[in-house]
Amino acid sequence: MHREALAGNPNPSRHLQALHFLGALARINKLRARKSPPSRRATALGGRRITRAAYAAMAVAAGPRRAWSRAILLGLRRNSIAKPFLIKKRILKPHRELRDVGSRAEELRRLLPGARRMEFGSLLDETLNYIHHLTAQVGIMQKIADSLCK
Amino acid sequence: MDLGEKEKFEMERRNEENPLGFHGYMAADSFRPRLWDQPTTSQNSPFCDATRGPSLAAPPRLEMGWNAPDSIPRAGGGAAASCFGLLPQSRPQFPDDPGFIERAARFSNFSSFLPNTFRVNDPAGIYGAPPPPPQKGEAIAGETSQSAAASVDNGFNGGSPQKGRRDAGGEPEFSGGALPETPNSDNTHDEPPSKGPSSGAKKRKRGNQETETDQGRAETQFSGETSQENADGKQRSEPKSSSPAGKGGGKNSVDGGGEAPKEDYIHVRARRGQATNSHSLAERLRREKISERMKFLQDLVPGCSKVTGKAVMLDEIINYVQSLQRQVEFLSMKLATVNPRLDFNIESLLSKEMLQPRGISSSSFDFSPELAHPQLHPPQQGLIQSGIPGLGNSSDLHRRSMNAQLTANQMPGAWDEELHHVIQMGFGGSTHLGVQDLHGESSHIEHQDDDDDDEQWKPCDFSYFFSALANSTSLPKFMRP
Numbered sequence: 326m327h328r329e330a331l332a333g334n335p336n337p338s339r340h341l342q343a344l345h346f347l348g349a350l351a352r353i354n355k356l357r358a359r360k361s362p363p364s365r366r367a368t369a370l371g372g373r374r375i376t377r378a379a380y381a382a383m384a385v386a387a388g389p390r391r392a393w394s395r396a397i398l399l400g401l402r403r404n405s406i407a408k409p410f411l412i413k414k415r416i417l418k419p420h421r422e423l424r425d426v427g428s429r430a431e432e433l434r435r436l437l438p439g440a441r442r443m444e445f446g447s448l449l450d451e452t453l454n455y456i457h458h459l460t461a462q463v464g465i466m467q468k469i470a471d472s473l474c475k
Numbered sequence: 476m477d478l479g480e481k482e483k484f485e486m487e488r489r490n491e492e493n494p495l496g497f498h499g500y501m502a503a504d505s506f507r508p509r510l511w512d513q514p515t516t517s518q519n520s521p522f523c524d525a526t527r528g529p530s531l532a533a534p535p536r537l538e539m540g541w542n543a544p545d546s547i548p549r550a551g552g553g554a555a556a557s558c559f560g561l562l563p564q565s566r567p568q569f570p571d572d573p574g575f576i577e578r579a580a581r582f583s584n585f586s587s588f589l590p591n592t593f594r595v596n597d598p599a600g601i602y603g604a605p606p607p608p609p610q611k612g613e614a615i616a617g618e619t620s621q622s623a624a625a626s627v628d629n630g631f632n633g634g635s636p637q638k639g640r641r642d643a644g645g646e647p648e649f650s651g652g653a654l655p656e657t658p659n660s661d662n663t664h665d666e667p668p669s670k671g672p673s674s675g676a677k678k679r680k681r682g683n684q685e686t687e688t689d690q691g692r693a694e695t696q697f698s699g700e701t702s703q704e705n706a707d708g709k710q711r712s713e714p715k716s717s718s719p720a721g722k723g724g725g726k727n728s729v730d731g732g733g734e735a736p737k738e739d740y741i742h743v744r745a746r747r748g749q750a751t752n753s754h755s756l757a758e759r760l761r762r763e764k765i766s767e768r769m770k771f772l773q774d775l776v777p778g779c780s781k782v783t784g785k786a787v788m789l790d791e792i793i794n795y796v797q798s799l800q801r802q803v804e805f806l807s808m809k810l811a812t813v814n815p816r817l818d819f820n821i822e823s824l825l826s827k828e829m830l831q832p833r834g835i836s837s838s839s840f841d842f843s844p845e846l847a848h849p850q851l852h853p854p855q856q857g858l859i860q861s862g863i864p865g866l867g868n869s870s871d872l873h874r875r876s877m878n879a880q881l882t883a884n885q886m887p888g889a890w891d892e893e894l895h896h897v898i899q900m901g902f903g904g905s906t907h908l909g910v911q912d913l914h915g916e917s918s919h920i921e922h923q924d925d926d927d928d929d930e931q932w933k934p935c936d937f938s939y940f941f942s943a944l945a946n947s948t949s950l951p952k953f954m955r956p
Contacts, residue, residue: 368811375807429789436796446761449768452792456775459799466806473813
């Protein structure tokens with residue numbers, strides 16, 4: 326099999342991520358097909374489930390070494406199904422310092438799962454990894470959606 | 476006041492030729508808190524006490540070095556008091572007596588002892604100004620302990636005539652005992668600068684001065700020994716063992732101990748003019764790390780490459796992460812709205828198979844396509860083929876890859892490859908739209924190292940994953956692992 330040096334490969338577990346997500350998607354679909362007739366509420370619920378499945382797939386693919394993946398899995402375990410991932414709207418304060426790094430770092434800490442009390446250097450590290458996995462996840466989902474919508 | 480009495484006492488004692496010579500100074504210093512207990516120490520400026528505090532550990536060692544219970548009384552009473560017993564008194568007056576400072580600087584032990592402590596503790600930096608010049612007297616001083624004692628005494632005589640004569644023939648064993656003491660005291664006094672309130676620039680300056688002077692000294696005197704010590708890299712414990720080299724080697728070891736071990740551990744080399752204490756080294760390392768990650772993020776986040784400034788870049792990063800999260804949500808909603816009848820049977824099958832441990836022989840993996848096909852019920856198969864045009868091909872490809880790889884017993888690799896084909900054929904083959912950059916990346920990645928994936932293919936990972944998924948998606952009972 327063709328092997329390539331892993332140097333520069335930021336997300337080696339990309340296929341794993343896709344696999345997990347597809348499996349979860351299949352399960353969700355099966356569940357929904359079995360359970361309820363399609364309605365608006367069911368669709369919303371399914372969307373939330375898929376979101377959670379996406380994050381779970383990301384987290385599992387990232388492995389337990391990352392703070393954000395651990396936080397996601399823990400949150401998934403704790404939360405009930407009805408609770409979605411919250412994405413708060415970003416409110417820019419009007420008089421914001423142009424050079425204020427600290428407040429932005431705080432914002433990033435709030436945005437990243439499990440990074441609430443993280444030192445700045447590791448915060449950047451986690452952000453790097455998180456962005457890699459998130460982009461991969463978005464790509465996977467986009468492909469699936471495109472192939473399904475066709 | 477008993478101080479005056481002591482002075483008198485010392486004058487008397489000084490008249491007797493004190494064979495202890497200069498080394499009494501050390502004794503005086505270390506014993507001083509005992510001698511000048513209440514009035515003088517309270518009257519002394521606080522830095523004297525502060526600096527003497529750590530060096531209080533000296534007396535027992537000193538006594539060990541001296542061969543003697545009989546010399547101790549002399550040291551306590553006579554030598555200590557006689558040589559420099561006046562020191563605590565005269566120290567607060569140092570600013571008035573710059574000549575004494577110069578003398579002290581010339582004086583070998585003084586140069587190691589006094590200027591350090593004073594430069595450390597003096598916020599005005601009065602004593603930091605004259606760096607102790609490397610002396611020939613010291614070069615002589617290093618050669619043998621006896622000559623060290625003699626030259627030191629000579630220097631002392633020349634420098635401060637008001638203190639009286641000293642016998643040049645001071646006992647050599649004292650020098651053995653007392654000289655190595657100086658590095659210790661240096662150690663204790665060199666520690667404070669890192670925590671000291673004085674500014675960094677001053678610290679840096681002082682450090683340079685010390686290193687220069689010490690290097691000069693080391694070259695003149697103990698080039699061989701100091702180089703050996705530097706090579707050893709564990710200088711802190713050295714000075715006790717190397718008795719005659721006490722001055723130069725010990726001093727150099729102190730400075731070398733400030734730099735060399737850190738370079739060993741942190742691998743940060745301070746450039747010229749940069750601070751070298753551990754805190755600043757660590758801080759520099761941290762900053763380098765942060766800037767490096769910032770660079771990576773700049774490459775990763777689109778539209779971030781032209782931006783300068785950390786804050787703006789962080790803004791971009793935040794926006795990007797949020798947009799990605801929104802995209803995930805949006806896409807999941809979209810996936811929920813599209814035909815929900817689609818069953819990814821192959822995928823669930825795959826994941827079920829993957830739960831088996833890796834050690835099982837390939838025969839137990841009866842996920843051969845012949846067995847997999849019956850599980851794809853005809854209507855579902857039709858659905859899949861209608862929904863995902865490439866999957867029919869992918870099942871063929873399955874078969875090929877499985878047949879090829881089942882013999883090799885490299886299941887993870889096979890799975891990986893096959894999944895890749897599933898994705899590639901099923902989704903990626905037809906749809907490249909929208910995610911061009913991603914796809915380029917994935918094609919760059921697609922044949923990746925299997926070893927790295929093998930770690931991810933351990934069963935424990937999957938149990939982790941499935942427990943998470945089972946809670947998150949509330950699977951039916953039979954689907955849970």
